[in-house]
Amino acid sequence: MGTAFDPAGYDQQLEEKRQRLMSLLQPFAAPEPEVFTSPREHFRLRAEFRLWYEQGQPHYAMFEPGDNRRPILIEQLPIASKRINELMMPLLEACKADPLLGRKLFQIEFLTTLTGEALVTLCYHRPIDEEWDAAATALAQQLDILLIGRSRGRKRVLQRDHVLEALSVNGRTWHYQQTEGGFTQPNGQVNQHMLAWAQEVAGDNADDLLELYCGNGNFTLPLSTRFRRVLATELSKSSVRSALENIALNQVDNVTLVRLSSEEVTQALTGVREFRRLQGIDLSGYDFGTVFVDPPRAGLDPATLELVKGYQRILYISCNPQTLAANLDELHETHRVVRCALFDQFPYTHHMESGVLLERRGFSAASSTAAAARRPGGRPE
Structure with a gap:
């Protein structure tokens, strides 16, 4: 994540990211990217800190990338949410005051929400038991937080192991269970921009959506309103749960979720292999016009690239513009980039999130929607 914090230089940093994205997308005749800014401080909803002990006293510590020997001791973190900053020192002081909470504590992890909930995980180099539970329960009540204790092979959950987030997307509020240790977008405000952009560029469709790498359903829920049906896939068991x-939670009734990797989805859709996890699901009954992908940093593997080429539209969210550009080098043979965006999820770092909408060459979205509405089972919006 790094420790740089320079609000005065934010606009220049963002412009450099925009120029870098434009340079990467220039070979594909992409339009100007839409740019979605981040709050300049208190934007990060999760953070984790190692504890560094000096003269037996613990301090929050961060490290420069590649250097775990020279800590940067901190009491506040301006990029972290206000809730995290409010909790940092009272939590540490309570752990220093009570050996049941502080002995051999080596890491503290925070997960907060835009709605103000906070889940804190205390990590230990010793076993923790019912005595710890009693002290931790008092601390959780004192600070109005959810609290989890972790030690080797043990996880003690006092109340629940997740927070409940509420995200506003184009006038509707969506509710999300975000689990401790699970992946969530760290910048909640920018995440709302991402969801709104994806929903808007998806348009209104009378056919179906195939979603790969759906995670905890972050994009699935808003996109479900734009399609007749959604088949969403994810490999991680915790994310599927x-x-x-x-x-x-959101009473969505047109999404079917299947635990499959992107490679397995490719095998299933191309008839190479059958899966028991797909029993009762009629793949032939779907009319996929759009595929949505939000892959890991490595981008799309070759087999998945070949699969998505077969769809009229590809909506691609990327956390790595280099691998996005590499994938577009192949996708550009069959599709053209019609929309693109830069989402500044990670201010003060070189990282950026981006999105592109691709349409198959010769494809007309308007005529396709009208044709789908006339098909049996088509659902005009």
């Missing part, structure tokens, strides 16, 4: 909870 959260996604199913979030689908139920």
